[in-house]
Amino acid sequence: MKNVSVNLTCSSDANPAANYTWYKGNQKLLSEEPQFIFSSIQPSDSGQYYCTAQNELGRRISESVSINVNYAPKRPSVSVSPSAEIVEGSSVNLTCSSDANPAATFTWYKENQQLIQGPESIYHFPSISCEDRGNYQCKSENQFGWTNSTSLVLDVQYGPKLPSVSVSPSAEIVEGSSVNLTCSSDANPAANYTWYKENEDSPKASGQIFTITDIRAEHSGNYYCEAQNRRGRQNSSLHLTVVAGAWKSAATGTITAVLLVILLPAAFLWIRRKKKSVTQQSNGGERPDNRAQINMGPAATQRQPAEQEDDLNYSSICFLQNQGDALYSNIRPPQPRRQTEDQDNVDYTTVKTENASSAPGTRRQDDGEDVFALYSTVNK
Structure with missing residues (x-):
């Protein structure tokens, strides 16, 4: 084993005593002692050793001995x-x-x-x-x-692998916002990135991240990035959709609300008038005389008390030739009474319109409408 102490001994019977010489292979060693000592043998000491014994009467060579120094592997x-x-x-x-x-x-x-x-x-x-x-x-x-x-x-x-592309934010992209398009690819050496938009020859940007500020509807479309190094190139695409901003939606909603405010009351009045017209036609039928019947009872000739006259509304009533048409009246606010010589000649009466098919004096209520009285000036 390496680093151990090893002794080689050469002996020969001779008279006079022999002198010894040591050899390693064909190399003569300096020692001339009967023992050759390795105090810490090394791998380089491995080999074939022999010795010679000599006096004035002659010289003899020993057999060789092999030294093999074992050792653990050196650092590889x-x-x-x-x-x-x-x-x-x-x-x-x-x-x-x-x-x-x-x-x-x-x-x-x-x-x-x-x-x-x-x-x-x-x-x-x-x-x-x-x-x-x-x-x-x-x-x-x-x-x-x-x-x-x-x-x-x-x-x-190696050349770039197929790039992965992403958009941030990943939610709905609204006009006026800022958007980042990111491209990444495994490559050695590192890839360079270029951004293109479909059907456009010139590049839109270079670098791994492409930022679009104040995005608009015309930015919608297909984008692709190309990753390139000296070993090759690859590209990937993504589709970008831009939706209208909230202010546009609010403006549309406001216009719609204004139109509803304008149109709904008009539509309601038209439907109500149409409904009344249909109701009058269904109740009136065909009459030989389109004029309304006026019931003039004894109460008609009675004067209204003075304290109630201010609450009356006065109107001029025209009976149309076609009963199917709606009944219109011009209503005036009550006017202060004037003292004229003709005032004593005016009678006040309650005027009722009755269905020809109904008994005189029958009150009518169609579609939940309350019976109402019309007050008129009757000229004698």
Whole structure:
């Protein structure tokens, strides 16, 4: 074993006593003593040794003895071939070298995970890929010990992989907002990025992130980014949809509300008038005389009390030729009574319109409408 003390002894029966000379192979050593001592034998001391014994009567040579110094593996070194740039798809060898006696076995590791173990000191990649890049290390081992090599960084160059594209914010894109388009691709060396819009020849931007501020409807469309390095290029696309801003929606809602405010009352009045017209036609039928019947009872000739006259409304009533038409009246607010000579000649009466098919004096209520009285000036 390495570093132990070893003694070689040469002896011969001679008279007079012999002188001794030591040899290693064909090399003469300096010692002329019967013992040749290795105080801390080294691997370099391994070899074939012999001695000679000589006096004036003659010379004899000993048989040789073999010294084999065993030792644990020395720290291994790792090398890569070819030593130039390693491109994806090429053939690559990793070699682990370690001095050991007896010969070492080798174990290969990648990122501290074991790959293979055996007597071969070479790890072979027939067609290296980007997944093979990383840190490699080997362990050299025999029955006397083991040791690990330093790490070797294996750099594999390759063109960009298919880029991934994304938009932020990922929710609905509203006019006037700011939007970031992001493109990323695995590549070695690192890729350069260029942004294009569909059907446009000139690029829109360069860099991994494309920012659109104050986005508008015309920004909608298909965008794609191209990732490129000296080993190749790839591109991916995305579709961008821009919706109207909230202020436009509010303006549309306001216009709609204004139109409803204008149109609904008019529509309601038209429907009400139409409904009254249909009701009068269904109740009136055909009459020989389109004039309304006026019931002039005794109460008609009675004067209204003076305290109630201010509450009356006065109107001029025209009976139309076609009963199916709506009944219109011009209503005037009550006017202060004037003292004229004709005032005593005016009678006030309650005027009722009755259905020809109804008995005189019958009150009518259609579709939930209350019976109402019309007050009129009757000229005698």
